[in-house]
Amino acid sequence: MDKEAVLTHILKSRSAPTFLGGELPSSVISSDKYIPALTAEAQNDNFPSLDHAIHSALSGQRRRVALIGPEGSGKSTALQKLTIDWAKGERLQNFSHVFHFSFSEINSLERALSLETLIQHNRHQVSPEAIPLVIEKPEDVLFVFDGLDRYQHSLDPSTHSLVSDCSQTASASCLVASLLHGSLLGEAALVVATRPTGNLEFFCGTKVNVLGFLKPQREAYFNNFFTEPTAAKTALLHMERTLGFYDFCTSPRFCWTVCSIYKYLLDSGAKLPEAVSQLHVDLLVYLIQTLSLSGAQSRALVLVLGRMASHCLISQHSVCTKEHVDFYTSQQPIMSVNVLLRVFGELEPGTGNFSFHSQLMLEFLLAVAFFLDRSTHDGAERMLKKHEGQAKFLDLFLSGLSEPVQRRPLEALLGAFEPDQIKDYKCWFKSSSKETLKAFRRDKLYRCFHLLHQAQNESLVKELLPLLARLMNYHSDLSLQDCVALNYVVTCLGELERFELNHTNFTEEKAEVLAPTLSLAQQITFKQTPFSAGALPRLASALSRGLVRELHLSNSNLCEEHLKVLCSGLKDSKLQKLNLRACELTGACCEDLVTVLTSETSQLHELEVGFDDIGDIGFAKLCEAMHHPHCRLQDLFMKRCNLTAASMGAFAEALCSGQSHLRKLDLESNNIGDSGMEALCKALQHPLCKMQSLRLFDCDLTAVCCPHLRDALMSDYCSLFELDLSLNELGQEGGLQVCQGLTRPDCALEKLNLTRCELTLAVFKELGSLLRNGTCQLKSLSVGLNKVGDQGVKYLWEAVAHPSCILEELDVEMTKLTDASVKDVCAAIRASKTLTRLEMRNNSLTDASVPAICQVMKDSPNMQELVLRYNDFSEEVFDMLEESKITY
Numbered sequence: 076m077d078k079e080a081v082l083t084h085i086l087k088s089r090s091a092p093t094f095l096g097g098e099l100p101s102s103v104i105s106s107d108k109y110i111p112a113l114t115a116e117a118q119n120d121n122f123p124s125l126d127h128a129i130h131s132a133l134s135g136q137r138r139r140v141a142l143i144g145p146e147g148s149g150k151s152t153a154l155q156k157l158t159i160d161w162a163k164g165e166r167l168q169n170f171s172h173v174f175h176f177s178f179s180e181i182n183s184l185e186r187a188l189s190l191e192t193l194i195q196h197n198r199h200q201v202s203p204e205a206i207p208l209v210i211e212k213p214e215d216v217l218f219v220f221d222g223l224d225r226y227q228h229s230l231d232p233s234t235h236s237l238v239s240d241c242s243q244t245a246s247a248s249c250l251v252a253s254l255l256h257g258s259l260l261g262e263a264a265l266v267v268a269t270r271p272t273g274n275l276e277f278f279c280g281t282k283v284n285v286l287g288f289l290k291p292q293r294e295a296y297f298n299n300f301f302t303e304p305t306a307a308k309t310a311l312l313h314m315e316r317t318l319g320f321y322d323f324c325t326s327p328r329f330c331w332t333v334c335s336i337y338k339y340l341l342d343s344g345a346k347l348p349e350a351v352s353q354l355h356v357d358l359l360v361y362l363i364q365t366l367s368l369s370g371a372q373s374r375a376l377v378l379v380l381g382r383m384a385s386h387c388l389i390s391q392h393s394v395c396t397k398e399h400v401d402f403y404t405s406q407q408p409i410m411s412v413n414v415l416l417r418v419f420g421e422l423e424p425g426t427g428n429f430s431f432h433s434q435l436m437l438e439f440l441l442a443v444a445f446f447l448d449r450s451t452h453d454g455a456e457r458m459l460k461k462h463e464g465q466a467k468f469l470d471l472f473l474s475g476l477s478e479p480v481q482r483r484p485l486e487a488l489l490g491a492f493e494p495d496q497i498k499d500y501k502c503w504f505k506s507s508s509k510e511t512l513k514a515f516r517r518d519k520l521y522r523c524f525h526l527l528h529q530a531q532n533e534s535l536v537k538e539l540l541p542l543l544a545r546l547m548n549y550h551s552d553l554s555l556q557d558c559v560a561l562n563y564v565v566t567c568l569g570e571l572e573r574f575e576l577n578h579t580n581f582t583e584e585k586a587e588v589l590a591p592t593l594s595l596a597q598q599i600t601f602k603q604t605p606f607s608a609g610a611l612p613r614l615a616s617a618l619s620r621g622l623v624r625e626l627h628l629s630n631s632n633l634c635e636e637h638l639k640v641l642c643s644g645l646k647d648s649k650l651q652k653l654n655l656r657a658c659e660l661t662g663a664c665c666e667d668l669v670t671v672l673t674s675e676t677s678q679l680h681e682l683e684v685g686f687d688d689i690g691d692i693g694f695a696k697l698c699e700a701m702h703h704p705h706c707r708l709q710d711l712f713m714k715r716c717n718l719t720a721a722s723m724g725a726f727a728e729a730l731c732s733g734q735s736h737l738r739k740l741d742l743e744s745n746n747i748g749d750s751g752m753e754a755l756c757k758a759l760q761h762p763l764c765k766m767q768s769l770r771l772f773d774c775d776l777t778a779v780c781c782p783h784l785r786d787a788l789m790s791d792y793c794s795l796f797e798l799d800l801s802l803n804e805l806g807q808e809g810g811l812q813v814c815q816g817l818t819r820p821d822c823a824l825e826k827l828n829l830t831r832c833e834l835t836l837a838v839f840k841e842l843g844s845l846l847r848n849g850t851c852q853l854k855s856l857s858v859g860l861n862k863v864g865d866q867g868v869k870y871l872w873e874a875v876a877h878p879s880c881i882l883e884e885l886d887v888e889m890t891k892l893t894d895a896s897v898k899d900v901c902a903a904i905r906a907s908k909t910l911t912r913l914e915m916r917n918n919s920l921t922d923a924s925v926p927a928i929c930q931v932m933k934d935s936p937n938m939q940e941l942v943l944r945y946n947d948f949s950e951e952v953f954d955m956l957e958e959s960k961i962t963y
């Protein structure tokens with residue numbers, strides 16, 4: 076085979092590049108501007124380039140490969156590169172022949188022919204004498220077929236009588252099917268390129284999904300396109316910011332289009348477009364200007380193209396035949412608009428088929444035509460319905476074009492848009508948006524944001540403010556595009572009370588796009604949103620210059636490094652509350668938290684690090700921060716942080732330092748033990764200690780620490796207002812000591828929780844007399860899960876009934892109460908002037924108690940809640956309980 080002739084043939088340029096069509100593959104390759112495109116798998120793994128994937132598929136056993144990718148993703152260019160590399164002797168030298176076919180050309184072959192003729196016919200520079208070599212050694216032959224999606228015949232083998240003899244004549248479609256199914260030259264290798272198409276169902280071989288360009292390839296492409304590096308950078312940054320979140324940016328052809336129009340705009344000193352609809356306005360204006368038509372002709376042309384676009388969408392055919400085109404273009408010579416359309420079938424010029432260069436331009440022309448067409452009776456809603464499922468951007472383009480500033484350049488060329496059509500679209504937009512926003516249809520909500528983003532009209536966003544405001548707080552499953560649209564809306568609104576993001580992979584790109592939103596929000600929550608490492612610096616910098624007061628990151632995958640980055644931003648922020656519960660933090664992370672707590676401008680007063688492995692060393696660092704004059708920490712939540720008695724000494728010191736503002740500490744489920752408690756109790760007696768609330772649920776305490784606790788409670792300096800000792804084995808002795816502590820006349824304790832503390836009758840008796848003694852300030856008492864029965868709780872009922880008792884909430888869950896106590900319960904409720912909430916779940920009351928209880932609830936207007944869940948009631952009393960507003 077004459078490789079030189081193959082090379083000359085391919086490299087010989089046959090048509091000029093256009094903005095929409097792209098630079099010719101041959102010119103891209105010969106001018107060394109070829110950038111290896113990627114396979115779709117490259118997004119996840121470091122997979123090879125498309126060229127590599129083709130070569131490895133051809134070196135394998137099957138040697139049949141289909142390249143499947145969307146429009147303009149670089150399939151044809153990769154095939155031409157393959158053929159050129161072979162012809163230059165650089166690659167695939169195991170093949171003696173490479174035959175390159177286009178399915179569009181095969182479509183136009185109407186007469187029967189043999190494979191031998193097909194090969195020679197199709198400019199393959201193979202002499203008749205060489206044909207026997209091809210046939211004898213098919214393993215040395217490679218067939219390359221481009222554009223299966225444009226093929227008009229089926230590859231279904233059952234619809235053809237497949238041939239096996241190279242000299243046998245048959246239809247071209249039969250020859251192609253025979254080659255692809257291996258009955259003809261079965262050992263030859265084969266590469267087919269196509270957009271996704273039904274015919275692929277009949278292809279057996281390796282399938283390679285073509286992606287095109289990601290950011291690094293786009294960067295290389297822009298650098299090649301613009302000779303001036305600053306222009307390349309400006310253009311690329313602009314594209315990434317305004318369009319980089321759309322899938323179609325992976326298309327090399329789209330990159331060419333963007334570069335071409337950007338260059339034109341930059342050279343003419345114009346502004347670059349902010350949204351995809353603006354980009355298409357600029358493109359269409361440029362393309363029409365190149366045609367040098369009159370205004371009326373241009374308008375007529377766009378109307379014709381709009382109708383063709385509608386036809387292609389509705390019939391789901393990307394290709395219009397000559398007949399279709401003639402039908403639509405009785406007044407317009409369609410060949411004059413090849414800048415707007417792609418022409419196929421060069422074998423017999425003038426008889427070819429047409430298609431739109433890009434689906435985006437097709438939909439854009441349809442949108443423009445909608446606003447130009449006086450004769451159409453379709454309103455926007457009907458028009459969108461008609462193309463539903465086929466058009467992806469039609470509504471976005473309508474939205475962009477409905478704004479006077481955006482459509483003005485087109486109106487200057489085509490004449491004014493029809494006011495009725497614009498009015499109709501605006502009406503549809505407002506009514507459908509209001510409906511969507513009112514009904515909170517999440518699926519449609521973001522579409523509405525996208526339409527607003529395209530319209531780029533701040534006052535339109537503000538008009539919808541009353542409906543938008545309540546939808547701005549919670550977001551989930553956000554795509555990058557959604558982030559862009561949402562951010563646009565939030566930026567127009569200018570402020571945001573809450574922003575919660577759920578179930579969203581928080582990537583660097585999303586963080587970058589949402590940075591303004593994050594800066595405008597006062598309260599931010601991330602739930603089940605894994606952070607990528609790159610997202611953290613963006614988040615940190617948005618928070619550092621933002622308005623955020625509260626940040627909730629519980630259950631996030633923050634490691635030490637992530638936290639370090641985050642804290643670098645938080646130390647300059649206005650943050651007041653930080654929740655890092657279950658964020659996989661360790662003691663080492665506390666160093667970074669200390670920088671936030673002690674920064675000069677720190678306003679952080681609430682910190683939650685529960686379920687993180689902080690340990691004594693980490694806690695010691697936090698205690699050091701409490702000595703610092705800038706530290707404003709008041710509330711600290713450290714549930715299950717692996718703390719022991721060892722850290723209580725340093726903590727007690729911090730509490731007594733006079734610098735600490737700490738008022739509330741939750742140490743639930745840490746191994747504090749009696750010795751730790753002893754240290755803590757000493758601090759509580761110190762005049763500089765400001766602690767008000769101490770939660771020591773399940774902290775391994777026993778009666779041993781209770782004398783210290785009593786002393787602390789008895790101390791004049793103790794300002795404890797709330798104490799939770801539940802799930803500690805205090806027993807009778809411990810319980811009595813605590814009660815003794817409460818006898819101090821001005822003891823401030825208002826809330827005491829002694830749930831499951833192994834308390835006895837004697838303790839209940841003491842509690843009862845305390846509540847009656849007139850000095851006790853207790854308003855809330857929980858003594859559930861102490862199995863004292865009716866006899867023990869009776870002391871409390873008597874106390875509640877006493878006029879000196881000011882108890883408002885009483886919890887006696889699972890104390891083995893029976894119907895025998897009901898008389899006392901009712902008397903207590905009836906007599907109390909303060910009791911509002913009574914918790915009695917998990918006891919043994921039966922239906923017999925219900926009438927009296929219901930009656931007392933009716934007679935006692937103070938009572939807000941009585942909980943009787945999990946008692947022994949039958950269904951028969953449920954109605955009665957419900958009527959009396961009792962929770963059962």
Ligand SMILES: Nc1ncnc2c1ncn2[C@@H]1O[C@H](COP(=O)(O)OP(=O)(O)OP(=O)(O)O)[C@@H](O)[C@H]1O
Binds near residue numbers: 109153
């Ligand atoms: N690897 C590449 N390097 C540089 N430019 C490229 C590359 N691939 C494609 N291009 C540019 O993009 C344009 C479109 O590419 P190509 O025709 O190969 O796409 P395609 O996937 O075959 O599209 P379609 O399905 O629409 O036929 C080319 O004309 C060229 O300008």
